[in-house]
Amino acid sequence: MSRLKIAVQKSGRLNQGSIQLLKDCGIVIDNGKDQLKAPARNFPLEILFLRNADIPQYLEDGVADAAIIGENVLIEKPNKAEVVQKLGFSRCRLSLAVPKNVDYAGAEYFEGKKIATSYPYTLQTFLDKKGIKAEIHVISGSVEIAPNIGLADGICDIVSSGSTLFKNGLKEVETLLKSEAVLAKSQKISAEADEILQKLLFRIRAVLEAQNTKYILMNVPNDKIEEVSALLPVLKSPTIMPLKQKGWSSLHTVIKEDTFWEVIDKLKAAGAEGILTIPIGKVVL
Template structure:
């Protein structure tokens, strides 16, 4: 029987949804029954294991799974020995220190001798050691935000996405210890056959991620403005220029990076571009 690569993803929540979506975007269809802990792909040599996020690093280490889509913050806390094959650009968050709103704060040195409640003791310990701060850590597996309100801690360390949970618990963020996103992590024991499957999967993922970073732009321009507009649209190599039925006009096709998109669009308009059409790019293959 041919081998399948075994991928772990979070059992539920936003990371689960985004992980399944990127596999779907890769053209991989998961035969996923309700409440299954394991499922197979119908058109790619892949098995999905639905696991608790915090357990995934050990499953990777033990070779129970070959790869995983997991939060980078979890690897910092529990799997620094596990390599990352690809950052995935979704499920972004911060791991931060927060204190009650009414407390004064200037630098991390203000936490000297304080009590910090957290589910990320290794991350906090490394950060405090780096800054020469000694503090007492209280390890909590559930919600840590309530700890200062009940007198258990002076500060907390937790994941921060929108900041709404901190606000609801009368807390303020004072230190960002690290930023995190979903990553594709690889077991140190992955074998050659499964590594070949991983390379095929990575090719698909990277094509999708690159496509997300660009927009496809089509526009019309008078021929005397084409040179100026091409200078604004380097594209992958150079823009495509096609003559229009209307004499003296051309259609220009190119791609624009999303980070400069609105700036470029304004420059195009200022240089005579008309009828600008912008399309998403599903995949970009090199």
């Protein structure tokens, strides 16, 4: 039986989010401690636990059919893998940072300076676009310490909250790119594996849609139903159920998380009362 081979980060920022996403898709994974390969119990899928930096090559060689990986890693190691879905977790940015006491006026500061980074390709691309000549020192880890030990004048590294920069006496001054976890597929994926990937993608999109959606219930005077319904960005149309109290109905629908408060204010102004929200597990469109 054909299986989809999907690579995920062995350890680090993306590992937990990747495994949780697959579990949210109803996929049960039999993985023990220190396993580098684990099959799914109820879906034709096999997980390869790999070093983050190695995943792009596995995709390019076709050893992995697909991967959950940081978009920044694919950009740093360009290959022919195709991003098929952004996943919305492990958001971060690749930024330049300098010591806090530096009077920074712009990217020209880095002219003739030394920059420590684990992302030389992305950094060089940025510098070339700006017409800046700088010396790049490639470091595989603990980049933040470089300015403190005199190795570099600044760094280029992944930033999430910025707390690591702060602890090391650095400040963020330029954002080169924004990144998040993505689902990518190899150009060498077989037709059978691609068919399985599309089934997985269907589940992933249902999970992602639910994460940005709330189910809401509200009581509405019957003479306000049309006005309230017109305010609702629903999948098709709201469900309306009569209440015991004469002249009132219960209206049920879904609403996007990013417009929630704006819409709620309008609903209240239009006469809706007793508004309740319920989390949604999946949204199958």
